Amino acid sequence: MECELIVVGDELLRGSVVDTNSAFIARRLAELGITVKRVVRVGDEEKDIRLALAESLIRVRLIFITGGLGPTDDDRTLAAVCGLINRSMSVNSTVRTRIQRIFEKKKIKMPRLAERQAYIPQGAKVFLNPIGMVPGMAIEHQGSIIILLPGVPQEMKVLLDNGIIDYLKNNKIVTYQKIHTALVRTSGLIESQWAPRLEKKLKKFPCVRIGYYPSVSGLDLVFSGPDEFNVKRCVSLAVELLGDNVYAVAEKSLAEIVGDLLRKNRFTVATAESCTGGLVGDLITSVPGSSDYFLGGVIAYANDIKENLLGVSKTTLERHGAVSRETVNEMLKGTVRITGADCAVAVSGIAGPGGGTKAKPVGLVYIGVLAGKKQRIQQYMFSGTRELIKQRAAWTAIDQLRRVLIRL
Amino acid sequence: MECELIVVGDELLRGSVVDTNSAFIARRLAELGITVKRVVRVGDEEKDIRLALAESLIRVRLIFITGGLGPTDDDRTLAAVCGLINRSMSVNSTVRTRIQRIFEKKKIKMPRLAERQAYIPQGAKVFLNPIGMVPGMAIEHQGSIIILLPGVPQEMKVLLDNGIIDYLKNNKIVTYQKIHTALVRTSGLIESQWAPRLEKKLKKFPCVRIGYYPSVSGLDLVFSGPDEFNVKRCVSLAVELLGDNVYAVAEKSLAEIVGDLLRKNRFTVATAESCTGGLVGDLITSVPGSSDYFLGGVIAYANDIKENLLGVSKTTLERHGAVSRETVNEMLKGTVRITGADCAVAVSGIAGPGGGTKAKPVGLVYIGVLAGKKQRIQQYMFSGTRELIKQRAAWTAIDQLRRVLIRL
Numbered sequence: 134m135e136c137e138l139i140v141v142g143d144e145l146l147r148g149s150v151v152d153t154n155s156a157f158i159a160r161r162l163a164e165l166g167i168t169v170k171r172v173v174r175v176g177d178e179e180k181d182i183r184l185a186l187a188e189s190l191i192r193v194r195l196i197f198i199t200g201g202l203g204p205t206d207d208d209r210t211l212a213a214v215c216g217l218i219n220r221s222m223s224v225n226s227t228v229r230t231r232i233q234r235i236f237e238k239k240k241i242k243m244p245r246l247a248e249r250q251a252y253i254p255q256g257a258k259v260f261l262n263p264i265g266m267v268p269g270m271a272i273e274h275q276g277s278i279i280i281l282l283p284g285v286p287q288e289m290k291v292l293l294d295n296g297i298i299d300y301l302k303n304n305k306i307v308t309y310q311k312i313h314t315a316l317v318r319t320s321g322l323i324e325s326q327w328a329p330r331l332e333k334k335l336k337k338f339p340c341v342r343i344g345y346y347p348s349v350s351g352l353d354l355v356f357s358g359p360d361e362f363n364v365k366r367c368v369s370l371a372v373e374l375l376g377d378n379v380y381a382v383a384e385k386s387l388a389e390i391v392g393d394l395l396r397k398n399r400f401t402v403a404t405a406e407s408c409t410g411g412l413v414g415d416l417i418t419s420v421p422g423s424s425d426y427f428l429g430g431v432i433a434y435a436n437d438i439k440e441n442l443l444g445v446s447k448t449t450l451e452r453h454g455a456v457s458r459e460t461v462n463e464m465l466k467g468t469v470r471i472t473g474a475d476c477a478v479a480v481s482g483i484a485g486p487g488g489g490t491k492a493k494p495v496g497l498v499y500i501g502v503l504a505g506k507k508q509r510i511q512q513y514m515f516s517g518t519r520e521l522i523k524q525r526a527a528w529t530a531i532d533q534l535r536r537v538l539i540r541l
Numbered sequence: 542m543e544c545e546l547i548v549v550g551d552e553l554l555r556g557s558v559v560d561t562n563s564a565f566i567a568r569r570l571a572e573l574g575i576t577v578k579r580v581v582r583v584g585d586e587e588k589d590i591r592l593a594l595a596e597s598l599i600r601v602r603l604i605f606i607t608g609g610l611g612p613t614d615d616d617r618t619l620a621a622v623c624g625l626i627n628r629s630m631s632v633n634s635t636v637r638t639r640i641q642r643i644f645e646k647k648k649i650k651m652p653r654l655a656e657r658q659a660y661i662p663q664g665a666k667v668f669l670n671p672i673g674m675v676p677g678m679a680i681e682h683q684g685s686i687i688i689l690l691p692g693v694p695q696e697m698k699v700l701l702d703n704g705i706i707d708y709l710k711n712n713k714i715v716t717y718q719k720i721h722t723a724l725v726r727t728s729g730l731i732e733s734q735w736a737p738r739l740e741k742k743l744k745k746f747p748c749v750r751i752g753y754y755p756s757v758s759g760l761d762l763v764f765s766g767p768d769e770f771n772v773k774r775c776v777s778l779a780v781e782l783l784g785d786n787v788y789a790v791a792e793k794s795l796a797e798i799v800g801d802l803l804r805k806n807r808f809t810v811a812t813a814e815s816c817t818g819g820l821v822g823d824l825i826t827s828v829p830g831s832s833d834y835f836l837g838g839v840i841a842y843a844n845d846i847k848e849n850l851l852g853v854s855k856t857t858l859e860r861h862g863a864v865s866r867e868t869v870n871e872m873l874k875g876t877v878r879i880t881g882a883d884c885a886v887a888v889s890g891i892a893g894p895g896g897g898t899k900a901k902p903v904g905l906v907y908i909g910v911l912a913g914k915k916q917r918i919q920q921y922m923f924s925g926t927r928e929l930i931k932q933r934a935a936w937t938a939i940d941q942l943r944r945v946l947i948r949l
Contacts, residue, residue, distance in 0.1 A: 146577050148567030149752050151559065155582070159556030169554045170589065174563070174580035181578070188596075325612040325655040332614070345613055346552050347693075355557075404840065406819070410826025411812070414819025414840040421894055421927055423818075429842040431850075432812065432822040438837040438880060442850070472846060486829055514646050517672045519829055521695060 134167045134309050136195035139185045140174045141210050142284055145200075154199045154282075154289050161293055165301065166309040167195065177201060182213035186279070194277045194306055200284030202267045204249040210281065215254050218274045225253040225268075232266045257281075260296040262288055269293075271300055278306055313361040315368045318381040320351035320532040327352075327375070334374050341367045349521065350387050350528040351380070377536060388416050388423075391531055394538040395426040395476065400504065402534070403474035404430030405443055405464040407455060407481040408498060412527040428472050433464065443467030456481050456493055458510050461501040465510075469503065476504040476538075478530050482513075484522045498526045502534045509537055542575045542716050544603035547593045548582040549618050550692055553608070562607045562690075562697050568754075569701055571765070573709065574718040575603065585609060590621035594687070602685045602714060608692030610675045612657040618689065623662050626682045633661040633676075640674045665689075668704040670696055677701075679708055686714050721769040723776045726789040728759035728940045735760075735783070742782055749775045757929065758795050758936040759788070788943060796824050796831075799939055802946040803834040803884065808912065810942070811882035812838030813851055813872040815863060815889040816906060820935040836880050841872065851875030864889050864901055866918050869909040873918075877911065884912040884946075886938050890921075892930045906934045910942040917945055 138158060144150045152174060159169040170193060175181040182201065189196045201210030215222055229251035236243040250266045253259055260269035267283040269292035280297060282289045301307045324345050331343065331354075341358040356367045372379050380390050395402055404413045411432045417423055431442050436455055439445040445463040453459040464479035482498025489495035494514075501510040511533065515525040546566060552558045560582060567577040578601060583589040590609065597604045609618030623630055637659035644651040658674045661667055668677035675691040677700035688705060690697045709715045732753050739751065739762075749771050752763040764775045780787050788798050803810055812821050819840045825831055839850050844863055847853040853871040861867040872887035890906025897903035902922075909918040919941065923933040 145564075146567060146580065147571060147752070148564030148577075149754055151561050151564045153559050156553075156556035156559045159554060163555055169556075170584065171593070172554065172580075172582035174582075176578065185579075323649070323652075325658075326649070326652045328613045329652070329654055344551055344615060345611075346557070347611075355552075403846075404819070406822075408826075409823070410831075410835075411814070411819030411822025411838070411840065414814075414842075415817070415823050415931070418816075418818025418842065418892075418931070419928060424842060424896075427818075427842050429840040429846040429850075430819070431839055432819065432837040434822075434826065434832060434835050434837040438811075442837075442839075442879065471850060484826075488832075516643060516646065518695065518699075520827060521672060523823070523826070 134195060134307060135170045135193050136162060136167055136197065137170055137189040137193050138172045139182070139189060139196065139198045140172060141177065141182055141198060141200035143176045143207070145174055146176045154284065154286055157286070157290060158197055158199075158293065161298060163312065165298070166311045167301075167307070177207045177209060179209040179213045179216070182210055183217045186214060186217055190274075190277055195280075195301075196277065197280045197282065199282045199289055202250070202281060202283050204246045211252060211254065214272070214279060214281065218272070218279075220254040220256065220272070222252045222254050224248065224251045225259055228253065228259065228261070228268050231261065235266060258300065260292050260300075262292060263295070264288055264291055269297055271297070273306070276306060278304065310359055312357055312359060313364045314355055314357040315364050316382070316384060317354040317356070317368060317371050317375070317379055318351060318385070318387070319354065319375055319378045320380055320387060320528070321378050322352045322375065324352055331371060331374060334370055335367050338363050338367050343367075349524045351532075377539065380532070380535060386419070387528060387531055387535065388420050391417070391535045391538070392420045392423055392426060394535060398538065398541065400475040401426050401428050402476040402478065403428045403468050403472035405468040405477065405479040406430065406432050407434060407439070408484045409480045409523050409527045409530070410434060412523055413478055413480060413530050416527055416531060428474050430468060430472070439464065442471070444470065454493065456483055456497060456499060458499055458512065461499040461510050465501045465503045465508065476502070476534065478502050478534055480526055480530050482522070482526055484519045484526075486519060496522055498522070500526065500530045500533055502530070502537050504534065504537045505541060507537050507541065509533060542603060543578045543601050544570060544575050544605065545578055545597040545601050546580045547590070547597060547604065547606045548580060549585065549590055549606060549608035551584045551615070553582055554584045562692065562694055565694070565698060566605055566607075566701065569706060572720060572722050573706070574720040575709075575715070585615045585617055587617040587621045587624070590618055591625045594622060594625055598682075598685055603688075603709075604685065605688045605690065607690045607697055610658070610689060610691050612654045616657075619660060619662065622680070622687060622689065626680070626687075628662040628664065628680070630660045630662050632656065632659045633667055636661065636667060636669065636676050639669065643674060666708065668700050668708075670700060671703070672696055672699055677705055679705070681714070684714060686712065718767060720765050720767060721772045722763055722765040723772050724790065724792060725762040725764070725776060725779050725783070725787055726759060726793070726795070727762065727783055727786045728788055728795060728936070729786050730760045730783065732760055739779060739782060742778055743775050746771050746775050751775075757932045759940075785944060785947065788940070794827070795936060795939055795943065797828050799825070799943045799946070800828045800831055800834060802943060806946065806949065808883040809834050809836050810884040810886065811836045811876050811880035813876040813885065813887040814838065814840050815842060815847070816892045817888045817931050817935045817938070818842060820931055821886055821888060821938050824935055824939060836882050838876060838880070847872065850879070852878065862901065864891055864905060864907060866907055866920065869907040869918050873909045873911045873916065884910070884942065886910050886942055888934055888938050890930070890934055892927045892934075894927060904930055906930070908934065908938045908941055910938070910945050912942065912945045913949060915945050915949065917941060
């Protein structure tokens with residue numbers, strides 16, 4: 134079954150608030166196999182809401198509207214809906230009593246305006262709001278369902294999970310097919326290089342869709358289809374093709390996976406960072422419980438720190454420069470020496486925009502990892518802004534540690 | 542002038558990614574007095590993109606489309622646009638060469654698929670992407686403008702600010718009323734507490750609008766109106782009211798402002814981080830040229846590192862715990878001793894979700910700064926997820942350094 138969402142609010146259109154409600158609703162509906170086909174964001178004007186609803190009613194039989202249900206003059210969702218589908222409104226006494234009680238508890242006389250939040254379209258099903266005033270509502274209209282929810286995210290979520298979802302499951306208009314999805318997370322792959330190979334390998338499974346979601350830490354693949362067995366087959370074939378580039382077949386981050394590997398080996402890790410400035414440590418400690426394996430490290434931004442804290446030799450720095458294989462090698466050794474960690478990660482590079490030369494341009498980064506007796510130092514050329522180069526270098530460092538750990 | 546945005550991507554419809562692009566574009570367009578009237582989010586299917594564009598072309602004369610411009614089969618924005626307005630496409634040789642160079646730099650043969658990203662609709666104006674492959678495009682069609690931008694937020698932002706906005710300003714179809722805007726960036730303020738005071742103070746200026754944009758590093762205020770003098774008056778009055786909480790009256794980050802203050806005083810700075818895990822260093826080094834004043838620091842996650850590298854005494858750790866005023870005090874002293882920096886920042890706290898106790902709950906963070914002869918250690922209770930607590934602690938640490946530096 135398909136549905137559409139209408140998100141109402143001037144603040145959302147202007148960009149002063151980011152709409153997160155629609156993402157939440159979409160995820161919940163996906164679990165029922167209901168696909169969101171369109172999200173329309175409009176302002177507070179009645180005619181804009183009304184037009185958006187009229188259009189959605191042409192396309193789908195299930196429509197969610199969030200926002201614009203408050204008591205003030207800029208809340209016009211109810212007027213728009215009732216105007217379009219020609220329903221009268223009346224005060225719902227249960228809702229009214231609840232609103233009254235909230236004011237009594239605060240020892241404030243209920244303002245007349247607040248009563249507006251008890252207005253309900255004729256024939257609507259009401260879902261009482263346990264943490265706010267505005268109720269949720271469901272209106273059936275000529276074979277379609279219109280669900281109205283408040284715009285406050287916490288209230289919307291409570292109403293969705295405590296009433297609306299069950300209402301949809303039991304409603305005859307709603308038909309749903311369970312869709313199976315599986316996530317495969319990879320690092321080090323370029324979408325345009327691997328997508329054709331993957332699609333060639335999976336061409337016998339036309340009913341399984343592949344979605345590609347690139348981010349700075351890697352490329353996520355989402356396989357989805359109505360048949361669970363076929364989705365699982367595709368995941369197996371993809372994992373076979375992509376090999377070590379696959380770091381997780383679950384909702385786990387690269388930092389979590391590296392944490393799992395360290396824990397499994399009873400290893401501790403420490404870091405020595407130059408151009409990433411602490412970002413590798415920040416990413417490692419994004420994982421709850423990372424204190425089990427992360428000892429800490431040195432941010433060696435200035436050469437003096439590389440010498441005095443990590444023991445990188447003056448000769449190495451003078452002969453090869455701070456951005457070199459030799460310096461990273463000594464950073465690794467120094468990190469292990471001063472922290473006693475079993476593993477070390479060291480990064481030195483040029484994040485830019487200044488500081489680049491012809492021989493050592495912006496984006497040049499050396500990354501070294503040491504795990505047990507294995508060591509690997511690699512040279513990279515990253516592109517992008519200063520921020521992106523830092524992020525790419527930091528994630529690559531964590532991934533390089535992973536690749537060494539899985540081959541121990 | 543009014544405009545509409547079309548946001549393309551299955552991942553956005555499904556809710557696996559939250560759309561932040563449309564909020565960014567809306568804010569930028571507001572500065573040109575262009576109002577976003579509707580944001581339509583559709584999936585990757587060509588017919589859905591095509592229908593959304595057809596509808597928008599009926600209502601407005603300026604349309605932005607983001608996403609769906611990549612090289613794979615699920616990127617169908619160009620096909621949808623060219624199909625609807627009947628344009629042919631051809632390879633743009635400049636874009637093609639740039640894509641080729643990116644692969645050459647990585648020493649990878651350019652895959653055939655990657656060339657798709659060099660396809661440009663006939664007659665489109667091309668905006669080269671300095672940090673990625675997909676260019677921005679502007680197409681004029683029967684008195685309307687269609688702007689195409691990649692979905693990756695960093696790339697979209699760079700293209701918007703370096704080309705698209707200027708293109709709109711100079712385009713005859715675009716009519717805009719110059720809206721004067723001024724940004725006031727603050728830290729440490731709660732919107733609901735300060736908005737009423739500010740609005741009371743500025744009630745004589747009804748034609749100046751105030752926008753509130755809270756983020757983890759502080760609250761941004763945007764003053765806008767048709768009259769430059771009035772906007773400037775409001776900025777002065779706001780700065781007067783908000784005092785030291787204002788850190789910039791310009792597009793500068795808190796880290797940049799602290800960098801400016803350090804440079805002005807010819808000070809260097811070093812860090813000692815426990816719960817923030819390197820994030821303070823990462824934020825300080827987000828500023829180009831930060832190597833002028835940032836020496837580096839120690840990520841002292843484990844207590845052994847606090848003792849062995851920073852010289853925090855065992856007695857202090859045993860008596861007061863790692864999360865204490867006393868430990869932070871010794872972390873500051875140790876940082877200055879081992880790095881020789883003029884200023885130091887030290888952070889120790891409990892980021893959670895585990896590790897909290899009744900006496901020291903999750904969110905408790907001690908932050909110390911030392912600048913010249915001044916030192917200030919403060920206790921904070923931050924709320925939110927592990928990630929938010931880390932971010933709030935790191936930004937607060939940088940802000941605390943700022944507040945000491947401006948009062949030297």
